[in-house]
Amino acid sequence: MFELQEIPLERSSGPLAKSVWEFIDEGLRRGKSIDCFDYVPSNYDVVYAALSALPRGRFCEWGSGMGIITGLAEMLGFDAHGLELDPGLVTASRRLLADFGLSATVQTGSYFDVHHAADVYFVYCWPGQVSRTEEHFLATAAEGARLLVYFGPDDFRCEIKTSIDSP
Ligand SMILES: C[S@@+](CC[C@H](N)C(=O)[O-])C[C@H]1O[C@@H](n2cnc3c(N)ncnc32)[C@H](O)[C@@H]1O
Numbered sequence: 001m002f003e004l005q006e007i008p009l010e011r012s013s014g015p016l017a018k019s020v021w022e023f024i025d026e027g028l029r030r031g032k033s034i035d036c037f038d039y040v041p042s043n044y045d046v047v048y049a050a051l052s053a054l055p056r057g058r059f060c061e062w063g064s065g066m067g068i069i070t071g072l073a074e075m076l077g078f079d080a081h082g083l084e085l086d087p088g089l090v091t092a093s094r095r096l097l098a099d100f101g102l103s104a105t106v107q108t109g110s111y112f113d114v115h116h117a118a119d120v121y122f123v124y125c126w127p128g129q130v131s132r133t134e135e136h137f138l139a140t141a142a143e144g145a146r147l148l149v150y151f152g153p154d155d156f157r158c159e160i161k162t163s164i165d166s167p
Contacts, residue, residue, distance in 0.1 A: 010053035057119030067093025
């Protein structure tokens with residue numbers, strides 16, 4: 001049996017490199033021309049600081065939007081992948097990643113249907129979707145995997161899948 005346990009979310013400090021900001025700013029600029037009601041950018045410096053503090057491994061962004069976090073994860077040394085429902089965002093994010101020389105992949109589909117194994121997952125979804133997303137994570141992720149749940153710079157948490165039988 002497994003459960004979700006909230007663990008402290010560390011954030012590394014220090015300014016982001018100019019090249020990282022250039023990628024973020026270009027992603028934000030291109031994202032403005034995509035008509036997708038569901039796409040709301042997160043605070044990328046905040047997410048970058050949290051990812052920086054995590055052990056590297058496989059990363060999957062659930063609802064990857066413009067692929068900015070997927071790209072940042074690759075820059076930090078993760079093997080990064082995004083899953084996105086909106087085909088326009090999938091196309092635009094693939095182009096953005098390629099234009100910046102990044103090889104992270106983005107797949108079209110719902111993260112409720114498409115499984116991509118990872119050590120760290122990130123999601124920024126509507127509050128009404130959080131329970132379902134957490135249940136899905138619990139059902140599909142490996143023991144020890146982390147789920148970063150973002151709602152804003154001050155509402156950002158890290159959950160880990162742990163065995164209830166663990167001491
Ligand atoms: C609030 S935006 C966040 C985008 C991106 N993660 C970020 O932080 O910049 C949520 C994104 O998830 C996508 N989305 C919503 N439900 C999804 C699902 N079930 N599977 C894949 N993508 C989904 C939306 O199209 C949207 O791009």
